[in-house]
């Protein structure tokens with residue numbers, strides 16, 4: 001898509017006009033130099049919204065855009081291979097390995113997810129011992145993955161550093177100090193392929209509503225499908241892909257580490273175009289496993305425990321998910337009551353207005 005100076009305000013989806021939410025843009029080059037106005041803008045974005053576009057078109061960021069293109073080429077090849085090759089190791093641990101389509105709950109009621117995903121662990125790449133399926137394990141492919149992970153790690157650490165400075169944190173209290181490279185963490189590069197799916201007739205649809213476990217997520221996708229629900233919003237709306245940028249969102253761990261002053265972004269993925277294959281790349285920068293914080297339940301727990309508990313809530317069946325603490329899937333973020341003005345044809349009439357606080361993992365329309 002061309003650089004979106006004139007974004008549509010709404011798009012038609014499922015017989016409704018759905019908003020396209022605007023997002024602030026933060027310039028990576030300015031952030032690298034901790035320019036005060038950019039740092040202030042970053043802190044404000046994280047505290048009020050929890051997401052922003054990161055402009056990577058300057059000389060320091062451009063190479064990460066090249067890495068993204070290389071990664072996309074690798075993903076096309078990987079996902080085009082037979083299942084037994086992709087699934088050589090299966091899901092080795094929650095942050096590492098392959099998940100076939102339909103491993104989790106989907107975005108609409110009574111659906112399973114509509115994507116397959118391969119995750120590569122940053123720790124394993126750093127140790128030179130990655131579990132990577134054989135069709136992407138030759139040395140040029142490993143180099144592509146290494147570049148993508150190292151580049152994403154540098155970007156997200158630069159953001160953390162600017163946030164620490166913006167909040168006046170010093171020494172051990174700075175966020176970088178709980179994200180040290182040599183300490184074990186579940187930081188990972190997730191590569192996703194969404195299969196074409198039609199919400200009216202298919203049973204594998206999108207990516208369920210959630211907030212991320214991570215501290216920061218760096219997301220690359222050139223295609224529509226991501227929806228967010230900004231704090232205070234009454235409905236989900238699309239995020240427009242924007243050339244030369246990544247989308248960054250705050251996850252639960254940074255929300256907790258900031259004393260719950262930053263917003264963990266509520267989001268999901270839906271098929272805007274039911275005929276399209278969609279590809280996205282997410283780097284999840286996670287805190288060191290033994291970092292302690294107070295979670296949304298008021299418990300003082302480790303980042304590792306939060307990761308594991310939330311992951312198992314993610315993959316649980318809807319009725320089991322509904323038993324989890326209400327705040328777990330949304331990291332303690334509250335939703336306003338949902339207003340859906342026009343019900344889609346297939347929806348039951350009870351779905352016209354939905355209690356946003358209901359303990360379900362999916363939206364009911």
Ligand SMILES: O=C(O)CCC(=O)C(=O)O
Nearest residue numbers: 192212221226269280282
């Ligand atoms: O595919 C996307 O655009 C978003 C994926 C996502 O939200 C996630 O993996 O946590």
Ligand SMILES: [Fe+2]
Nearest residue numbers: 210211212267
């Ligand atoms: Fe996410």
